[in-house]
Amino acid sequence: MAFIEIERLERTIGGLQILKGVDIRLEKGGFLVLVGPSGCGKSTLLNAIAGLQPPTAGDIRIDGQSVLGLHPSKRDIAMVFQSYALYPNMTVAGNIAFPLEMAGVPAAQRAVDVAAVAKTLQIEHLLDRRPGQLSGGQRQRVAMARALVRKPRLFLFDEPLSNLDAKLRVEVRAEIRRLHQATGATIIYVTHDQIEAMTLATQIVVLKDGVVQQAGAPAEIYNAPANMFVADFMGAPAMNMLPGTVGLDGQTLQLEGAEVALPLAVTLEPGRAVTLGLRPEAVSAERAPEGVALELPVEMVEPTGSDVFLGLRLGARLITARLPATAEVGARQAVWLDLSRAVLFDSRSGARIG
Structure with missing residues (x-):
């Protein structure tokens, strides 16, 4: 049994079907990248997993349990957004510690956990600063630290690098890859950038118009595309x-x-x-x-x-x-x-x- 099981998932908004019977399996510790053009349903699928947008039909199971009836706060999922979503009036340490404080973790333990995750992401020197004093890459690391400190069973990344310049994208991409290797976390990551998909994923799912075109390892997607859309979309320059x-x-x-x-x-x-x-x-x-x-x-x-x-x-x-x-x-x-x-x-x- 796979750790994440998405079965015949559908999502209709205002009469428009966004997801059309999506089936996905992901093992524990895997890094799944959802990739496809704008409007293909990537973020809708991620929001359905997080519980932010309930599906019209189908099921989502995590570790064998359906999560469709669970409130987002009960799913034990951490999400990293494109916009960072940091609290500007808090320090970096305060932002990272916030989910622990909400969970009732004692102050002494919060301090230990914040220091540990800051060391992992190499942001110890930033703990006393506020988000407005940070670069885009530093803010994204703080957002990742805030998600990581909770030790959730699943991480969701929604186009986390799209606001960064080319050099920072490469740096933070390497940071995410290192983080996955060091922690063994299970990650589902949304991007429209096929370079990110190829370099980060253990498994790629290519979506088009709400339909899975192909799912497989990066080498399989690149060398044996299931159809002409996948062949054209994956690879730069194109096939x-x-x-x-x-x-x-x-x-x-x-x-x-x-x-x-x-x-x-x-x-x-x-x-x-x-x-x-x-x-x-x-x-x-x-x-x-x-x-x-x-x-x-x-x-x-x-x-x-x-x-x-x-x-x-x-x-x-x-x-x-x-x-x-x-x-x-x-x-x-x-x-x-x-x-x-x-x-x-x-x-x-x-x-x-x-």
Whole structure:
């Protein structure tokens, strides 16, 4: 039995169905990231777990117990918000200690617990300051400390890094990952940033229009996306999508500007419309034993420091290749399409084949 069980969960608001039969399982100590575009139902699902928005149908069980009839304060859940939600008139120590005070924990024990969690998050030097004297990253650490000090059975994070600049996002993301590894806490984390999802999660759930598109480990989501939506949404830059038709022999794919062997040990019906998916790193200057060599016009060069991304023209399509930063780039570029790393989709349904 999983520690968190979400079963056929639905949520309708004003006649609009936000969640449409969501099923999720998470083991104790897992780090689940809910990811998807704006409006897909991520925050609605998190609020249903917290008890802030009751579902229309379905069930939520924590450690085998349904929590649908429990008040949010009785669910033993701590939530970290995007807006920090700190009390401006209290010191950092006061903010962290507040939930313990509300729970009736004696002052001496509160002081011990606050000192311990402040040390874990490296904010001991901030305990006498007020939130207005802190940076965004420091305030987020305080919000995390206030949640952590309660030792709840489940942590919920609602886009906690979206208000931070790029450098702080990396720093606090590392802090959250370290916190999870050190405490073994069970975490459900909402974000629209697929980089956060890939770097933090032990399990990712991709949502679209209130429906789970795929659930699995980060490597599975990235390398074997269940459909074209997941393939396009997860990864930066996005996966290259090359539409084509199956050849007369059922084992080759006719692309615009190239013919390649199907990346599957099966024979498909001739003329079937399929789409070949290739991550940018599978389009490179390195020879691929199971690949095809092409020389294509270069239309875009995007250096990123350690790598350079090229926009290459293949028929009517612009595909992205990933090369080392030291690569010499001219008007045309010789690349290999590594078919051993390709994914094949049905063009009509969008579902992965095989």
